[in-house]
Amino acid sequence: MIVKKPFVEHISQSAWDIIVWLQTTHDMECFVQFETKQEFESNGMDTTNLKEWLDSESVDFAISLGGDGTILYMVNMFSHTVPPIIPFAMGSLGFLTPFDIMNQRKVLNNFILVGGSLTLRTRLSCKVIKEGKVHCQKVVMNEVVVDRGTSSSLLNVDTFVDGQHLTCVLGDGIILATPTGSTAYSLSAGGSICHPQVPCMIFCPICPHSLSFRPVIFPDSAHFKIVLGQAARDNAWVSFDGRDRMMFERGDEILVKHSRYPVAVLCRNETEDWITSVTTCLRWNLRDNQKSWTRAGATTGGVTRKEESRPLELKIEDVDAQKAQDLERTTSTEATDLFKTSSDASEHLYRSFCKPASTILSRSFRYDEAAATTMNF
Incomplete structure (x- = not known):
């Protein structure tokens, strides 16, 4: 299966080259989304042997052509088991995409014939409860965010962990993030950077109205419940990996726990790729060296x-x-x-x-x- 950033000519051409190469060299069936297939057809490409991916289709591995947003979009397509992802950097930031598109055939051939190292990235399972019933279920790779939206009033939600009242959040919002999400929204809100293999969840407030409210790291076994009480001055909003934004009304609840379905992403060397991404993409602790005293x-x-x-x-x-x-x-x-x-x-x-x-x-x-x-x- 191939998922690409839409309506970018050079990415479309790269995707088509990979499809033709996989079909002719390894005799593989290739799946794409309906929109991608239409885009190929509009460019005059023969899509007779190209299959359209449906939710029920099972694939051996997936190829991502784009940036970090393309990977998040692809992961969101699978609510349960996610096939191994081979990410090629063709986007903006590229924190999760260590492979250069110029080496596409070498990387793919090596993975198909020999295999490769995989990084297992944690996901969070979320349930939204409205009027005592499950309204929807989401799985996120980065974070779930509850915020005050356009309201001028402070967000006022109660948070519980493993059945115990943790705190009342008064501020702009609250973030529950995975280690992968520690370098996303949580980072901007002052949360810690976590290695993807640290089994944890990050509880990070957004602009809290308290000098002592600092981010906290919990074990991945923690079960969170976020409740918007009847005393709240206004409704709130909730989003999942920046998508599927919905209103969070008084009396609603969100249950968040560790998902049983992580995301396997191909890597060269797990720690080396992560350190390279932190230093080059985020420019972590980059400064001129102190001169020697001579x-x-x-x-x-x-x-x-x-x-x-x-x-x-x-x-x-x-x-x-x-x-x-x-x-x-x-x-x-x-x-x-x-x-x-x-x-x-x-x-x-x-x-x-x-x-x-x-x-x-x-x-x-x-x-x-x-x-x-x-x-x-």
Whole structure:
């Protein structure tokens, strides 16, 4: 089965190339959605041997051509078991798509003939209860979000975990996210970043009206219930992976737990792919390295100075105010500042060298820049 980002010409061409290659090289039946098949036909392609995917059809693996949104869309097509997904990066962010489309045949051939490593990504099973009955059931890969929508009033919902009252949420909303969703909406709301193999659920408030309300990580065995009480000033809204948004009315409940049907995604190396995505897509902790504290690369006020460390020669004939301003200038700031206060020059030099100022100032002397910075004037 092939799912692609719609109405993008170069993605459509790549999808068609993969279909033809799978049919001719590996003699495989290929499934696409009705809309994709129509798009191929409108482009003059022969879709006689191309099958339309129905909900009841069972497939061996699925190919995603697009970005992270394409994967979420594909996963949403399967409420239970999801076939292994081979993701090719042809979208914007590409956090979940480690494979380059230029290597499509190599990646697919290796997977078909040899196999590959799979990352199992957790999903959440959600039930919406209205008037004591199950209104609908959803399975999410990223998060379920309850928010105040367009209302000007704070969201006011009670949350329970494993039958115990957890807290009353007063704010813009609440997020229940998977480890995969930890780098999505939850990240923007201040939640922790979790490795996809950490068995957990992230409970993250959105703009809470409390300084002490911080995100909490629960084990994946937790069962959550979110209730909009009758005392709430307005209705709320609930969405599932950013889709299927519906009104959450007073008295409604949402039950959230770990799903028995994870998503298997092909990867090169699970941890390597995840670290690469975090650092390149999210630019996590990327900054210029601190310079080493050496004379060749010393730092002052955050600006790197790349001066040569060379001896400086000064000749001083007198220490009155007029003569001090005529000192020979050098490129070193330390040497310039050494005698800028000429009225006290004799006293400073006397304290430093423990000799009469007239003895020191009457002759030329050479000193190194490093020594000049340690004279404590």
